Amino acid sequence: MKLLLSIIISLIALHSFGQKYVISGYVKDASSGEELIGATILVKETNAGIATNYYGFYSVSLPSGKYTIICSYVGYETMNKTIDLSKNTNFDFVLEPESELIQEVVVGAEALDKNITSVEMSVQKLTLKEIKAVPVVFGERDILKSLTLLPGVKSGGEATGGIFVRGGGADQNLILLDEAPVYNASHLGGLFSVFNADAIKDVKLLKVVCQQNTVVVIICIRLKMKDGNDRKLSVSGGLGLISSRLAAEGPIIKEKSSFILSARRSYADLFLKFSQDTLLKNNQLFFYDFNAKANIEFNRKNKLFISGYFGKDVLKFQEILNMGWSNTTATIRWNHLFTNKLFLNSTFIYSKYLYETMASLQGNSFELSSGIKDFNIKEDFTYFLNNNNTIKFGLQGIHHTFSPGSYSFEFGGFSYSEKTPSEYAWETAFYIQNEQKITKNISINYGVRLTDFILIGEYTAHSNYNDQGIPQNSKYYAKGEVVKNHFDFEPRASANFVINEENSLKISAVKTTQYINLIQNSSGQTPIDYWLPANEIIKPQYSYQYAIGYFKNFNENMFETFIEIYYKDMFNQIDIKDGGNAFNYGYIENELIFGIGRSYGAEVSVKKVYGKYTGWVSYTLSKTEKKFDELEKIGWFPYKQDRNHDISIVGMVQISKKVNFSTSWVFYTGDKITTPSGKYLIDGITDVPVYTERNGASSKSYHRLDISLTLNLKAKPGRENTLNFSIINVYNRRNPFLTYFAAMEGVDNGTMQAHEVSLYPILPSITWNFKF
Incomplete structure (x- = not known):
């Protein structure tokens, strides 16, 4: 330091x-x-x-x-x-x-040679045009699903919201919308992402670290909302088979102040109302979201931005099941110029995620809720020291409120309820970094972050659990009393050696720390997962990551290629122990196991940036393993999302001024699964499966072809009037969504047989998009 x-x-x-x-x-x-x-x-x-x-x-x-x-x-x-x-x-x-055509193709792009000249590595972007062209389920433009087509980024699977990058879990991704964290970025359990592409200006994926934020250990996805057109009013939107969207933007004070409003809703529930089946008629299954932003330029030195997002999912099946989850964010941002060389971005952020479910059947009922809420203040400075040095430094403070869960149930006349008290924490950080140009061809970026996490009361700490899972020791902390203080020092550095105008070599090393943890029963991010802070037993996760990359462009930057090789060590990894109960909120520490992880691999990308034909091919070769003290007999075992081979091919062609065609094909080796070898009976009644090696088998490989055709109908200059036709899973591949095991019919020796459930058949869709 x-x-x-x-x-x-x-x-x-x-x-x-x-x-x-x-x-x-x-x-x-x-x-x-x-x-x-x-x-x-x-x-x-x-x-x-x-x-x-x-x-x-x-x-x-x-x-x-x-x-x-x-x-x-x-x-x-x-x-x-x-x-x-x-x-x-x-x-x-x-x-x-x-031209209107070229602008549409590349909006959101940067300099064509930035991948060669920039010191950044393990950073990727998709233009909004590319995102809009990628074929997606039901024609709904999906930013996060598009990112899974990039090297090193793995999807959680069909209708699954989790994203996995370089061996990290779903909780090790920081997703920011106008700098506000979004803790569950999925609609309908992962069918769509919560981000309306019509409201988004810029998308950036950082596989290593997001310098100015404190709650991420693996990657950061930064999404910036449009500020709104301060020249003229425009309206855009789309009408699809199961959802529609509408956006309006324009000046409040011309060239001084502007706004944007966007809304989106699915309407499968509206079609159910026309059903003759009374069991279906009163069901509900829909989502909606709303974005709003306004800004004003007071003078050259001061600009104010206010933005917000609200999204909610509702699933109701008669009076039997009622589920709902929602995200809320609000951001107030002030840009101030102290001098021509010192720039400040001050931000106040509010973020909230809430999940609730209720179930009732034959007089028995069950209720469950959980959530997390943040208040966040950030001060980010940029000092343009000279043309060879740009210094960034800042402070951040976050107040977390964790609501791990409350539940109640009634069964056979017996009732029980429990509410786990909310937990509170302060998280602070200071960072400083310098991007320095040593010579014409050598640039470096070096810096450090100091982070501090304080868990505060009111809180009861449990320890020394007996064989029945009951704590033998408990300690009460009064409101405001410090329960546990975690501190860490996180150095980071990267360098770029430009060989010539078309070739460069980059290296990086970084340490990152994360103080909040996602507790989950499943592999992907589902609504019933909940967040917990680091405490005396749950230690902060941290990792060391090293990468080296070779970057090369061809034909006047028409083609971009790179290969990156990485290695990452991960510590204080968390999992549910065998037979553990993730909903034992009050004594959750006794349900967890702790260990280490490692991930290494190579990422390759070849991309054609401009011309009649564009697209990219990406390939990831990787290995991710975990090791837990409580499972020492097993040693290192594969992570569930340890897909050794992952390939994406995306192609886009402008057939004519009125016709555009795009396609994508993905392939990856199957997820790791733990298989039962048989079963035995307890008291002659209860079947107990006998499991083999943890994650010792793989499900069937996944591959799928999607296509999309867009027709540009008659429209005046500056307007849009298009029809998009998409087909998902063209050759009807029955890809595994879920694998379960059942006893083989006609066999009495307990032999178990695997059964795979598929989700997506061939799915055609049509969407009308407009702008005027």
């Missing part, structure tokens, strides 16, 4: 010699006023270059003189500006799209 601060202080001292002036400003889209993230600013005379930050801001330091500043962004006309620099100067670049 002292060495890092000494380096930064020395850089600032050296910078004080010699008079320099600053050119700074924003890069914007001329048609909407949206800031462009990652636009390239190049000084022709010095060949010095810099990219706009996550908020579209840039800053370049130069001696006095006359310069030509070149601003470029994929899909937009390059803009040149000659500036006679004799004082600090503000200038905003407003870029015109090259």
Whole structure:
């Protein structure tokens, strides 16, 4: 830490010699006023270059003189500006799209050679056009499902919401919407994601770390909502077979303030009302979500953004079952320029996830609820020291409220209820990093994060459990009293060695820590999973990850290729013990086992970025294993999502100005499963299965072909009127969704037989999309 601060202080001292002036400003889209993230600013005379930050801001330091500043962004006309620099100067670049067609293809893209020149690695993006073109279930554009087509990213399976990256679990993914965490990003149990693509401006996947946030150990998915068109009013939407969406955006004060509103709802429940079957008529199965955002520019130095999201799922089967889960987020963000070189993003964030279920049958009933709520304050600074050094530093504080669960039931005249008290924690972090250009061809990024997690009362800690699962020792902590304090030091570094304009070599090493844990019965993220904090028994998860990558572009950056090799050690991993009960909220520590994990592999990608034919091929070769002290006889065993081979092929072709075709094919080896070899009887009645090696077998391999055809109907310039036809699972592959075991018929020796349940048959869909 002292060495890092000494380096930064020395850089600032050296910078004080010699008079320099600053050119700074924003890069914007001329048609909407949206800031462009990652636009390239190049000084022709010095060949010095810099990219706009996550908020579209840039800053370049130069001696006095006359310069030509070149601003470029994929899909937009390059803009040149000659500036006679004799004082600090503000200038905003407003870029015109090259054409309506090209703009639609590449919106959300960055510089074509950024994968070569940037020090970032293990970072990937999809443009919104690519996301909209990928064939998806029922034609509903799905951001998270599209990300699973990238190398190193594994889907939890059909109708499963979990995403697994480089051996991490579903809880090791931080998904941010306008910097607010979304704890369950799935609708209808994983059939769709909660993000409406019409409201999203930028999507970025970081496989290693999200520097400015404290609650992630493996990956970060950052989604930024559109700010809203501050030039003109527009309305867009889509009408599909089971859901529809609508969005409106426009100026509040032209070129000063704007808004966007979007809404989406499924309507399978509405069709059920027309059923003649009374058992179906009163059932409900639907989701809805709503996005809203507004912003205002007070002056060049101050901008205010307010955004929010609410989404809910409802599943009701007569009076027997009633389930619901919801996400709520709110973000207030203030951008402030102290000087032309010091940028501040202040953020206040609220996030809440809630799950509830009720079941009743023949006089017996059951109720269950759980949730998590956060209040979060962040201060993120960017200091453009000079053209070779950009320093980022900041503070963050989060107040967590964990509601692990409450449940009650009535059975045979007997009733019982229990509510586990809410648990509270403070999480704080400080980070500092510097992105430094050593020479023309060598760049490094180095930094450190200091994190602190304090579990506070009111709280009762249990320990020393007996064979019946009853704690022999308990200690009560009063409200506000410190229960447990965890602290960690997280260094990180990466480097880029540019070999030439088309080749580069990158390396990275990082330590990350996570203080909250997802307790789950299943492999994927389901509504009944719940979150718990680190305490005296549940230790914080942490990992060390190392990666090396070779990046190469071809044909004037038309083709992007890379191969990354990684290795990761994971510590304090958590699982439910054999026969454990995840719903034993009060004594959950006694239901868990703790261990270590390791994951290693290679990720390969070949992507065609522009032209009539675009798309990519990705391949992941990986191995993930876990080891738990309580299962020491087993030793290392495969993780459930240990799919050794994972292939995705995505292709898009513009057949004509009115016809676009896209296809995707995926293949991956089956999930690991634990199989029973037989069963035995207790008291001659109860069947008890006898299991073999943990995760010692694999389910059937998964592969599927999807296609999509989009027809551009007559529409005026700047408007959209399209019909999309999609077919999911073209050759009707019966892929495994669930594997269960039952005794073989006609055999009395207890032999068990595997049975696989498939979910998706051939699924055609049609969607009408519009914009005016």
